[in-house]
Amino acid sequence: MNIKDAAKLTDLTSKTIRYYEDIGLVSPQRHANGYRDFDTKDVHKLGFVSRARALGFSIEDCRTLLALWEDENRANADVRAVAQEHLDLIEEKIEKLQEMRSTLTKLVSECASGSRSDCPILASLSPS
Amino acid sequence: MNIKDAAKLTDLTSKTIRYYEDIGLVSPQRHANGYRDFDTKDVHKLGFVSRARALGFSIEDCRTLLALWEDENRANADVRAVAQEHLDLIEEKIEKLQEMRSTLTKLVSECASGSRSDCPILASLSPS
């Protein structure tokens, strides 16, 4: 299967798939003309990575998860550890963003309601 | 004032300040020996940017906000618009992250509780 078809099946772009080959996530065969030839296994791997990325896993996490996926003797705990670590990162990001949101929401609403000429948003950013 | 002192006053690093000069956010004078010389106004600008960055504003947002800050005739609505747009972005990110969190939390807990050999996390990433 050519790259575009593989891309369609995995919700990736051809560009991205080439990049994934560059960094060693997949290694499709080549046709005589040099075109990449993706088999079922390649497509499954790409789909796996695509879904993991959609859950926010980093490429390196994906690499690890792929290896675990292909490892008959893996321990579930190893997979769980990767996911848990990622989850912790997500929690952190959410908290940080919620803090920003809280501050900004307040400033924006103050700025909206006041008809005065000084802007609460700029004021909060200005040196005290 | 030398760069390190400006950095300390603004919670930035010297590296970051040099970068901000590169991209035109500040333009400190130079001493005869070539060292940057930050005056009060430079430091205020850097502090402004530092605080805006801490609220998640992009560098380009910071550039816009700085310009508005220095514009005597600015309209509050302009500032509010920048902040509101940023706020919308933050909301989006939070929602996306919360979705990821919800999915991952479920998978991790399933993986933790089950003593079976198939891993729910890997299973959810595998091709259907």
Next chain:
DNA sequence: CTTGACCTTCCCATTACTGGAAGGTCTATA
């Protein structure tokens, strides 16, 4: 006069791609 803490510029690395140029290949149609 030397040490160590600064300062400078410059270039490379990061993350996960995306865009584009230059050129080769395949297939269908005129």
Next chain:
DNA sequence: TATAGACCTTCCAGTAATGGGAAGGTCAAG
């Protein structure tokens, strides 16, 4: 058979916002 256009290839550069580190200049203290 010629050609259009839809693919494919590689390679190079750019993104955001820094961080790391090399190579070298400067300054103040002891």
